[in-house]
Amino acid sequence: MRIIHLIIIGAFVLHLIGVSWVSAFHLDIYEPRVPPKLLEALQDMDNPYPPSLERIESGREIYFGKGLCVTCHNHNGKGVKLPGHTxxxxxxxxxxxxxxxGEMMWVLRNGSPGTQMPVRVGKVISEEEGWNVIHFIRTFSQAD
Ligand code: HEC
Structure with a gap:
């Protein structure tokens, strides 16, 4: 009986380690999130608005406010655990x-099919607000 219990607990612990390892591992950052046919055009698309403190601030307000980004992407941009694609x-x-x-803008306009990322631009925020929030997302790169 005891050995069986140990095996069950051991398997459970291994399962937990496995699960957290998988979700902490961003295996697919190189995988584009946009349709392959559009990839080149989107990669050539520049943010039409130059970054400025005002635009970053507007992006921050949207991220923490009406865009609801913070509920899934977390206050630090690292993302919360979600079922399916985190x-x-x-x-x-x-x-x-x-x-x-340009790729981020496509995701903001269309969502990311098959994941919980919802359509944002055209629904809860405007195009210009979308570009501002992208400027804000860029500030997370200095967060380490
Ligand atoms: C309900 C949860 C949810 C909300 C709200 C949400 N996102 Fe997302 N977002 C996701 C998930 C899940 C993914 C991962 C999808 C993927 O990798 O294809 C994602 C992906 C993205 C990506 C693409 C990442 C990549 O690798 O290209 C961007 C950019 C993004 N979100 C920005 C935003 C912004 C900006 C907002 C707010 C205006 C927002 N998201 C709101 C869940 C959410």
């Missing part, structure tokens, strides 16, 4: 380098 860690310098503003 948000990426915005403080990961590699992710910041790989992901372009």
């Amino acid at each position: 948000p990426r860690d915005f403080t990961d310098p590699k992710w910041q380098e790989i992901r372009t503003d």
Whole structure:
């Protein structure tokens, strides 16, 4: 009986370690989140608004306010655990380098199909507010 219990507890602990390892491991940051056909055009798309303190501040207000971003992406940009696809860690310098503003805008306009990332631009925020919040997301790269 006791040995069986130990085996069960051991398996459970291994399971827990396995689960946390998988969710802490951002295996797929190199995987684009936009349709492959649009990738090149989106990577060439620049943020039409130059970064400024006012725009970053507006982005911060949206992130913590009406955009509801903070509920899933967390106050520090690292993301909260969600069922299915957990948000990426915005403080990961590699992710910041790989992901372009144009790709982020596509996700804000369309959501990320198959995940909990909802449509934001056109629904709860405007295009310009979307670009501002992208400027704010860029500030997480200096958060380490
Ligand atoms: C209900 C939860 C939820 C809310 C609210 C939410 N997101 Fe997301 N977001 C996610 C999830 C989950 C992903 C991961 C999807 C993926 O990797 O395809 C994601 C992905 C993203 C991405 C793409 C990441 C990448 O790797 O390209 C961006 C950019 C983003 N969110 C920005 C925002 C912004 C800005 C807001 C607020 C205006 C917001 N999100 C609100 C859950 C949410």
